[in-house]
Amino acid sequence: MPSTGTTIFSQMSALAAEHKAVNLSQGFPDFQVDPRLVDMATKAMQIGHNQYAPMPGVRVLREAIHNKVKNFYNAEYDVDTEITITAGGTQALTSTILSTIREGDEVILFTPCYDSYVPIIELAGGSPVYVQLKTPDYLPDWEEFKQVMNHRTRMVIINSPHNPTGTVWNKEDFDQLASILNGTNIMVLSDEVYEHITFDGKQHHSVLGHPNLQDRSFAVFSFGKTFHATGWKLGYVIAPENLMFEFRKVHQYEVFSVNAPMQYALAEYMQDPNVFYISSLYQQKRDYFQQLMANTRFKALPSSGTYFQLYDYSEISDESDVDFAIRLTKEFGVASIPISVFYSVPKQDKVLRFCFAKSEETLVEGARRLALV
Numbered sequence: 001m002p003s004t005g006t007t008i009f010s011q012m013s014a015l016a017a018e019h020k021a022v023n024l025s026q027g028f029p030d031f032q033v034d035p036r037l038v039d040m041a042t043k044a045m046q047i048g049h050n051q052y053a054p055m056p057g058v059r060v061l062r063e064a065i066h067n068k069v070k071n072f073y074n075a076e077y078d079v080d081t082e083i084t085i086t087a088g089g090t091q092a093l094t095s096t097i098l099s100t101i102r103e104g105d106e107v108i109l110f111t112p113c114y115d116s117y118v119p120i121i122e123l124a125g126g127s128p129v130y131v132q133l134k135t136p137d138y139l140p141d142w143e144e145f146k147q148v149m150n151h152r153t154r155m156v157i158i159n160s161p162h163n164p165t166g167t168v169w170n171k172e173d174f175d176q177l178a179s180i181l182n183g184t185n186i187m188v189l190s191d192e193v194y195e196h197i198t199f200d201g202k203q204h205h206s207v208l209g210h211p212n213l214q215d216r217s218f219a220v221f222s223f224g225k226t227f228h229a230t231g232w233k234l235g236y237v238i239a240p241e242n243l244m245f246e247f248r249k250v251h252q253y254e255v256f257s258v259n260a261p262m263q264y265a266l267a268e269y270m271q272d273p274n275v276f277y278i279s280s281l282y283q284q285k286r287d288y289f290q291q292l293m294a295n296t297r298f299k300a301l302p303s304s305g306t307y308f309q310l311y312d313y314s315e316i317s318d319e320s321d322v323d324f325a326i327r328l329t330k331e332f333g334v335a336s337i338p339i340s341v342f343y344s345v346p347k348q349d350k351v352l353r354f355c356f357a358k359s360e361e362t363l364v365e366g367a368r369r370l371a372l373v
Contacts, residue, residue, distance in 0.1 A: 016335035057085025073209035105154035112342030161305025193222035292367035307357035
């Protein structure tokens, strides 16, 4: 991967640490995990769950996932053959792409998109093909999508709720995708790591619950995003048996299995169905951050999900978003992520991404500094 460097997330977090900046760049909460979950993990270690887990993941956790998927999406997936626990969402994405994409295959992406997709596709020998999401709503142009499809198209990657824009796809978008793919062998990789973080009454629609997408789709999820424990690096993937069979061929050699005591802890924690209802927590944080930022010259763009908020700075500076983000970190002590890095060809919409999954104190101090810009 000669053209691949250090990710923007690592760069901006390092810059934030160097300049003692408020880090609103990388997407991780700075508040504590539920103490009950920590106690459950401690208990799992103390009673001896410290050796290798089975390759697909411990069965009690896969059973808990089965029940959760049935409850939320009215979908049935086999515990033994269609659910696999992974070392976070990105490993799930990697194993999926490496197990399905071959040299010469094309994968359609909607940009701006999460930065790991393209390097993994290229590592597998595939070629990314881009459909650009346009401001301010960042929803797909299905006519453009149809124009880039051809006999080499092997997969399409979708992401809702969407990182970095905070857009949530409508049911009509999933219906459009299903209609266009009907009669083809094109697979879908659905990145749904922010599934439980939607705002203003928006509903998350999953490929798992769509009758015309289920049979061709991998769906990727993250315990870290849902339970504020990104450092645990645990996620899972769900797919029909024939696709999961291929996925596990790669998964077994990439990691074989993942953190055993945390799996047992999560299985116990998920017995309480209320742990998934976190949207109100993050909507309060989004609304609070927007209220604080009303005292700045930044202009908020709509955010319907995830824990990211985009801000337009076009009335403040003519600088590129990368240069402006670096200057904000160095001179004003607030780190953000420039949106242009999420495009195949950097696009200058003068927009930055801020993470509001932070404590009240962090948000207050970040907004106070941004009011000085």
